[in-house]
Every structure is written in structure tokens, then in C-alpha cells.
Amino acid sequence: xxxxTSIPIGAIAPGKTAGRRGTMRKFAQRxxxxxxxxxxxxxxxxxxxxxxxxxxxIYLSMLNKKMTAFVGLGNFAFLLQRxxxxxxxxxxxxxxxxxxxxxxxxxFILAHLMHNIPGKNQRIWRGxxxxxxxxxxxxxxxxxxxxxxxxYSAFNWVLNQFGxxxxxxxxxxxxxxxxxxxxxxxxxxxxxxxxxxxxLKSVPEQLYEAASIDGAGxxxxxxxxxxPMMRNIIAITVLFSLIVTFADFDIVRILTAGGPQDMxxxxxxxxxxxxxxxxxxxxxxxxxxxxxxxxxxxxxFVLRGVTQRTKEIAT
Amino acid sequence: MxxxxxxxxxxxxxxxxxxxxxxxxxIADHEFVVLVGPSGCGKSTTLRMIAGLEEITTGExxxxxxxxxxxxxxxRDIAMVFQNYALYPHxxxxxxxxxxxxxxxxxxxxxxxxxxxxxxILDIVPLLDRKPRALSGGQRQRVAMGRAIVRNPKVxxxxxxxxxxxxxxxxxxxxxxxKVHQTVRTTTVYVTHDQIEAMTLADRVVVMNHGVIExxxxxxxLYHHPATRFVAGFIGSPAMNFLPCRVQDGVNxxxxxxxxxxxTVPVPPARAERxxxxxxxxxxxxxxxxxxxxxxxxxKPNWTRIDLPVDVVEPMGMETMVHFFxxxxxxxxxxxxxxxxxxxxxxxxxxxxxxxxxxxADTGKVV
Numbered sequence: 001x002x003x004x005t006s007i008p009i010g011a012i013a014p015g016k017t018a019g020r021r022g023t024m025r026k027f028a029q030r031x032x033x034x035x036x037x038x039x040x041x042x043x044x045x046x047x048x049x050x051x052x053x054x055x056x057x058i059y060l061s062m063l064n065k066k067m068t069a070f071v072g073l074g075n076f077a078f079l080l081q082r083x084x085x086x087x088x089x090x091x092x093x094x095x096x097x098x099x100x101x102x103x104x105x106x107x108f109i110l111a112h113l114m115h116n117i118p119g120k121n122q123r124i125w126r127g128x129x130x131x132x133x134x135x136x137x138x139x140x141x142x143x144x145x146x147x148x149x150x151x152y153s154a155f156n157w158v159l160n161q162f163g164x165x166x167x168x169x170x171x172x173x174x175x176x177x178x179x180x181x182x183x184x185x186x187x188x189x190x191x192x193x194x195x196x197x198x199x200l201k202s203v204p205e206q207l208y209e210a211a212s213i214d215g216a217g218x219x220x221x222x223x224x225x226x227x228p229m230m231r232n233i234i235a236i237t238v239l240f241s242l243i244v245t246f247a248d249f250d251i252v253r254i255l256t257a258g259g260p261q262d263m264x265x266x267x268x269x270x271x272x273x274x275x276x277x278x279x280x281x282x283x284x285x286x287x288x289x290x291x292x293x294x295x296x297x298x299x300x301f302v303l304r305g306v307t308q309r310t311k312e313i314a315t
Numbered sequence: 316m317x318x319x320x321x322x323x324x325x326x327x328x329x330x331x332x333x334x335x336x337x338x339x340x341x342i343a344d345h346e347f348v349v350l351v352g353p354s355g356c357g358k359s360t361t362l363r364m365i366a367g368l369e370e371i372t373t374g375e376x377x378x379x380x381x382x383x384x385x386x387x388x389x390x391r392d393i394a395m396v397f398q399n400y401a402l403y404p405h406x407x408x409x410x411x412x413x414x415x416x417x418x419x420x421x422x423x424x425x426x427x428x429x430x431x432x433x434x435x436i437l438d439i440v441p442l443l444d445r446k447p448r449a450l451s452g453g454q455r456q457r458v459a460m461g462r463a464i465v466r467n468p469k470v471x472x473x474x475x476x477x478x479x480x481x482x483x484x485x486x487x488x489x490x491x492x493x494k495v496h497q498t499v500r501t502t503t504v505y506v507t508h509d510q511i512e513a514m515t516l517a518d519r520v521v522v523m524n525h526g527v528i529e530x531x532x533x534x535x536x537l538y539h540h541p542a543t544r545f546v547a548g549f550i551g552s553p554a555m556n557f558l559p560c561r562v563q564d565g566v567n568x569x570x571x572x573x574x575x576x577x578x579t580v581p582v583p584p585a586r587a588e589r590x591x592x593x594x595x596x597x598x599x600x601x602x603x604x605x606x607x608x609x610x611x612x613x614x615k616p617n618w619t620r621i622d623l624p625v626d627v628v629e630p631m632g633m634e635t636m637v638h639f640f641x642x643x644x645x646x647x648x649x650x651x652x653x654x655x656x657x658x659x660x661x662x663x664x665x666x667x668x669x670x671x672x673x674x675x676a677d678t679g680k681v682v
Binding site: 207309 | 367401415
């Protein structure tokens with residue numbers, strides 16, 4: 001003690017305490033730390049509700065039906081050999097691609113029509129056309145189901161008025177596929193319309209004026225000004241819609257439940273049938289995981305294109 | 316190349332607001348005409364009507380001997396340079412310049428020849444492969460001009476093309492535009508709110524205000540012989556001084572102008588007869604800052620001396636601006652930079668009244 005270097009038990013050297021506190025404070029004040037802490041709730045949510053289920057699904061897909069043995073990629077190999085599953089892949093692609101193309105096309109036309117309606121009227125039409133999108137899908141699909149009903153079909157009633165025979169809307173494979181796509185297009189088009197309308201409004205009017213003076217007509221303005229300026233929005237909207245449409249469950253489940261003869265099944269409804277209704281959860285998980293590589297592939301190329309174009313044209 | 320004429324052109328918007336109130340204007344072949352005026356005076360609307368981007372409510376616009384009221388912009392054979400350049404962001408500089416020619420189905424080698432030629436004139440050859448994003452403001456402006464030049468149109472229209480550039484670049488591009496016009500000699504209509512741009516570029520300047528043409532003339536004409544108080548105040552920097560006054564009898568049967576109770580100045584004999592008619596009337600005296608001097612500088616024996624307290628002194632290097640108040644009205648004098656004027660001190664002044672302008676107080680008409 002007498003040498004003046006010893007410290008009483010339980011006390012910490014004052015310099016050391018201040019130093020550690022200072023380091024902690026510095027760490028907490030770093031921008032990256034603050035950013036991470038602010039994102040932490042979201043990261044936890046994503047980890048709990050997205051990452052964990054995704055990895056759990058991968059784990060499940062590699063088990064046998066009783067979930068007692070590891071079978072590797074056996075479930076996937078088994079699925080690919082099954083005719084029904086091949087049909088599901090075809091139908092899912094047909095359903096998603098046809099619906100997205102139609103939604104994009106009709107949405108584009110509607111957005112253009114809307115863009116040319118002046119001021120107040122535009123707001124009214126925009127509100128009306130958004131209605132399909134804001135009604136809960138399961139509810140509106142029930143209405144459609146009623147309209148397609150073999151006995152009480154409103155569509156058949158109209159056909160009958162013109163002396164035409166009843167159409168078994170949901171009873172014949174290709175017609176049922178057409179019906180599911182129609183309902184999806186009806187529901188999803190307003191999303192495309194509103195996105196395209198926003199994109200159209202963001203194209204500077206002077207570009208059209210410059211094109212007019214350069215000698216462009218309506219179609220040339222569309223192809224050389226509007227479409228190139230909207231390419232990013234179109235790409236992102238199509239990608240987003242493709243993901244949502246590929247994963248669609250409500251429409252097929254309510255309208256046809258995958259029938260007739262599995263001719264309208266898509267990945268989600270088939271996964272539900274196999275996994276939940278038939279009690280083969282590992283096989284159901286395998287079905288649902290089939291969407292992942294297709295969508296990841298599409299997302300990679302679409303987003304790469306978007307990034308490239310953004311770099312090119314951003315001012 | 317072509318002549319452009321406006322005959323009683325009116326532009327009325329939905330709410331009944333008239334942006335252009337029946338203007339008449341003739342622009343000769345090869346001429347460089349600048350429409351100048353404050354915001355909302357109708358100059359851009361007039362230009363856009365000539366371009367075909369705005370419908371004409373009544374009246375006629377003629378280009379190269381034809382009425383073009385119902386002719387769409389693409390068939391008017393005009394080219395326009397916009398304030399925001401309006402370059403297509405997804406196209407390279409070459410494609411931007413070639414776009415109009417491609418739409419008109421010019422052969423590829425002809426397109427290349429014209430674009431290369433325009434790029435050479437505008438000194439943008441190394442930029443041809445770049446996208447507009449990779450260009451500076453001045454370079455974008457050159458590309459916008461290049462897009463106009465390659466078309467070899469009958470008329471060039473410029474809508475405030477230099478407004479987005481910084482002051483130094485603006486001066487540089489002004490010279491470029493003048494050079495280009497001297498080379499290609501295409502009839503040009505140019506809109507600006509900057510009177511210096513108007514004065515430096517134009518063969519003739521059209522001053523607009525509240526949708527009507529106040530005066531048309533050469534830059535010198537407008538500067539030295541303004542027709543209205545608006546033109547007198549708008550053209551020239553710093554602006555002309557305006558002082559309320561009354562014309563009255565002077566000494567020896569002459570005419571004098573009474574500015575305040577204590578300041579009365581004699582009207583030069585050459586103008587006495589012209590101004591004598593307005594004796595007793597409320598008028599406004601207009602005098603440019605360069606026509607006000609420090610008294611000792613001139614040493615003109617018959618010139619009236621007025622001593623005024625200095626408010627602010629602004630040395631600008633080659634000249635110095637001195638600000639005063641005369642009976643509450645602000646007055647600016649452009650004096651020798653060697654002046655000893657200091658705020659709060661009295662400065663003896665005199666004026667070259669041969670350069671004065673007298674305007675009616677109510678109509679603003681220069682008499």
C-alpha cells in the first residue's frame with residue numbers, strides 16, 4: 001500500500017472504467033451499430049417467420065412420409081416422375097405466365113386510358129377500377145364461383161338469353177383453367193394499372209413534346225419514349241406479380257379445388273392437398289419448394305436488368 | 316429557312332385566362348428574334364404555339380408562307396431546344412441526335428454524316444457514345460442543340476435554354492448559340508427572361524408583358540428609345556431610375572422638370588418643344604444609371620449640380636454603383652471606381668439630360 005500502486009479490493013482503476021465506458025459508447029454511437037439495432041426487430045421477424053420456416057421446409061422435404069428417416073432428394077425425384085406433378089408444373093406455369101401477361105397488357109391499356117382522362121374524373125375511375133384489388137380475394141372468388149355455378153351461373157343465363165347452351169365453366173379442364181386465370185386477371189389487373197399509371201405520370205411531358213417535334217406519332221412515342229421509360233416499373237411489377245401469382249392458392253382452392261381431374265392444380269393447392277389433406281407433409285414441402293428455383297432465376301435476371309437500367313438513365 | 320408570322324394570335328385557357336392577347340409579329344428569314352419578358356408574360360406560350368405544342372385559340376401562325384394552325388409539330392419542320400434539355404435518357408448522344416432523322420427515314424450514312432457534322436460544330440464528338448446521364452449541364456445543352464441542328468429545320472425554337480446553367484457556363488453557351496446561328500443562319504425564335512441574353516443574342520428583341528407585345532426593335536433601339544416605362548425598366552442592368560416629376564416653365568422661356576420642392580432641372584433645348592406640351596402634368600422622369608455622374612468628373616459648366624446623401628456604395632471593379640434616395644424614390648448612379656463616395660456622406664451629382672426619358676405617369680408611355 002505504501003508504494004502507492006495497489007488498489008483497494010472491489011475498486012476498479014478509474015482510468016480503465018472510463019476507457020471501457022468510452023469504448024462502449026463509441027460502439028453504440030457508430031452509424032452501423034445504430035443502423036443494425038434499428039433493423040434488429042425486422043431481422044428477428046424475418047428470421048422467425050421467413051428464414052426459419054424456409055429452412056424447416058427444406059429439412060422436412062428431405063424426410064420420409066412418417067418423418068422418421070432422411071431420404072435426401074428422394075421426394076423431389078419421386079415427384080418429378082409422377083404424371084400429376086408434371087401436370088401441376090405445366091399448369092402453374094400456364095396459370096402464372098398467362099395471367100401475368102394478360103394483367104400487364106390490360107393494366108397498361110387501362111393506365112393509358114386513365115392517364116388521358118382529365119383531373120377529377122380520373123380519380124373516380126381510378127377508385128372504381130381499384131375495387132377488385134381491395135376486396136378480399138377469397139370473398140370475391142366466392143362470387144365468381146357463384147357466377148360459374150352449373151345450376152345458377154349468371155354467365156350461363158346470359159348465354160341462354162342469346163339461345164346458347166350452358167357451359168360447364170368449372171367442369172371441363174381447359175375451361176376451368178381459363179376461369180381460374182380470368183379471376184386472377186380480374187383481381188390483379190388494378191395493381192398493374194396503378195403501378196403503370198404512376199410510371200406514366202413520372203415520364204416528363206417534355207420528352208413527348210421533344211418526340212413530337214422530332215417527328216414521332218402516337219405509336220412511335222409509345223415505343224421510343226413511354227416503354228423505355230417504364231421498363232423498370234414493368235419489370236418489377238411483372239416480377240412481383242409473377243411471384244404472387246405462382247404462389248396463388250385462394251382462387252384455385254375456392255373455384256375448383258384443383259379439379260376436374262387435377263387439371264387446375266397449381267403448386268400451392270397441390271402442396272396443400274398432398275401435405276395437409278393427404279398427410280404427407282414432407283412431400284407437400286417438396287412441392288412448395290419447387291417454386292423457389294423458378295422464381296429465384298426470374299428475380300435474378302429481372303433485378304439485374306433493373307439495376308443496370310437505373311444506372312444508365314438516372315439523372 | 317423560313318419566315319414566321321403571328322397574326323392576332325390569342326391563347327385563352329379553360330378558366331378564361333388569356334395568356335397571349337392577340338399578338339402580331341413578323342420574323343424574317345435568317346433572323347434571330349428573342350422574346351423577352353417577366354414570368355407569365357406569355358413568351359413561352361407564344362413559342363409553344365409556334366412549335367405546335369399549344370393550340371391557338373384565335374389568330375393565325377404562318378411558317379414559310381403556310382398557315383400552320385392545324386399542322387402537328389412533326390409536320391412544321393421546326394426544331395426546339397427545351398429548358399430542361401428533354402434528352403431521351405435511355406438513348407446515347409448519337410441516338411438522341413439521330414432520332415428525328417431515323418423517324419424521317421433518312422439513310423444511315425446520311426444520318427451519320429449529319430450527326431458527325433453537328434457534333435463537330437458543337438465540339439461533342441467524344442461524347443457521342445455516352446448516355447445523357449454521363450454529361451454535364453453544358454454538354455447536355457450542346458446535345459440538345461445538336462439534335463436541333465441535324466434536322467436542318469426551317470425554324471429553330473429555343474425555350475429558355477440557358478436557365479439551368481451556372482452563370483459562367485451561361486455566358487459561354489450564349490456565345491456558342493450566337494456562333495451556331497452565324498454558321499447555319501436558320502431563322503431562330505428564342506425565349507428568355509434574361510434581358511442581357513436577349514440584348515446579346517438578338518437581331519431583334521420582342522419585349523412582352525401581360526400577354527401583349529410592348530415593343531419590338533433592335534437591342535440598341537430598345538435600350539435608347541424605349542416605347543414604354545415597362546421596356547425602359549426591363550431593358551438595361553442596373554435598371555433605369557424612375558422619378559415622379561412635373562413639367563413646368565423654366566428660366567428664359569424654357570421648360571424645366573421639378574423633381575422635389577428643392578430639385579428642379581432644366582430640359583435641354585432640343586427636347587423643350589416635345590416636353591413643353593406636358594406642362595402641369597404628372598410625369599415620370601427616366602434616367603439610366605450611366606447618365607448620372609459625379610459633378611466634378613464632367614466639369615460641364617451648365618449642368619445642374621445636385622447634392623445627395625449616399626445610401627449604399629457597390630464597388631464592382633470597372634465601375635461603382637452608388638445608391639441614393641430622391642424624395643423616397645431609389646436612384647442608382649454608375650460612377651468612376653475612383654470615387655470617394657461613402658455611405659451617409661453627400662455626393663455632388665449631375666446628369667446628362669440629353670439622355671433622359673419622360674413618361675406619362677398614368678399610361679407609362681414614353682413621350
